[in-house]
Amino acid sequence: MxxxxxxxxxxxxxxxxxxxxxxxxxxxxxxxxxxxxxxxxxxxxxxxxxxxxxxxxxxxxxxxxxxxxxxxxxxxxxxxxxxxxxxxxxxxxSALMNESFTLPSERVTQVGPVLRAVLRAAGKSRGRQIVLASPLPHQFEETPFPMESRPLSARDWVSKALAAGGLEMSWLLLYDATFDNYVFTLYPI
Incomplete structure (x- = not known):
């Protein structure tokens, strides 16, 4: 915020x-x-x-x-x-992660690409960049993601992606006033 x-x-x-x-x-x-x-x-x-x-x-x-x-x-x-x-x-x-949108189902089919697409779309909705501050777990690049054709909030997209990824993770989104962007970090629970 x-x-x-x-x-x-x-x-x-x-x-x-x-x-x-x-x-x-x-x-x-x-x-x-x-x-x-x-x-x-x-x-x-x-x-x-x-x-x-x-x-x-x-x-x-x-x-x-x-x-x-x-x-x-x-x-x-x-x-x-x-x-x-x-x-x-x-x-x-209105929190940035309240923004709703759909993702192109033919281009994002694994958890990692979905998370990156969600962060790009959410940031773009406010004219800001969301920087991924921590590397995604390797298995997120290979784990299938069941796409939705309806709009979801960025928060719901992240929740679904983390659930599909099979790891218990927590996430944090912080605003960096110096660089006028957001920083997204994942943490294992």
């Missing part, structure tokens, strides 16, 4: 870079919230409640941005919902 308000950003250039280009990160800090834990493995008893608790703690902290929790394709997604604009006013935002 692009943060437009200067009050939402912290200049960390001197701490991480000698570059003349300034480096800004979202203002933030620790969050505290409680959730029930499974005594056998330490995992949350109710993952949805735990994530909702983190979102509520973020909202109460005064840190920038407002988020909501969505479920899609068997995955939970923390989605940006609002941010403070340059004028200091709260504004609702």
């Amino acid at each position: 692009p943060l437009d308000s200067a009050a939402d950003l912290v200049d960390v250039t001197s701490a991480i870079s000698a570059s003349p280009r300034r480096v800004y990160i979202p203002r933030g800090g620790p969050l505290q919230f409680a959730y029930a834990v499974n005594p056998q493995d330490g995992s949350p008893v109710d993952v949805t409640s735990a994530i909702s608790g983190a979102i509520a703690a973020h909202r109460l902290s005064g840190y920038p941005g407002e988020y909501t929790l969505m479920a899609s394709g068997g995955m939970l997604h923390v989605v940006p919902a609002a941010a403070e604009g340059k004028d200091g006013e709260r504004r609702e935002i």
Whole structure:
């Protein structure tokens, strides 16, 4: 989510870079919230409640941005919902991954090409580039993907691709204000 308000950003250039280009990160800090834990493995008893608790703690902290929790394709997604604009006013935002489109079924038939096509299409919808920051697992290049002929949101395309890929993965999409683009990263769970 692009943060437009200067009050939402912290200049960390001197701490991480000698570059003349300034480096800004979202203002933030620790969050505290409680959730029930499974005594056998330490995992949350109710993952949805735990994530909702983190979102509520973020909202109460005064840190920038407002988020909501969505479920899609068997995955939970923390989605940006609002941010403070340059004028200091709260504004609702439509998350980039809400963009819907169809993909040409004859050209993308494996998980890897589908993910790359989704990122290109979602970025193009906002006039931005989405950079794939982590290499895709090798098997994604060979794993078949069951194409849909109907429009899906970018989020749903990603969920379906990850499910078809057969690996438990999490993903993160961040906005880089310095380069005015988005960075997409996959993480194994």
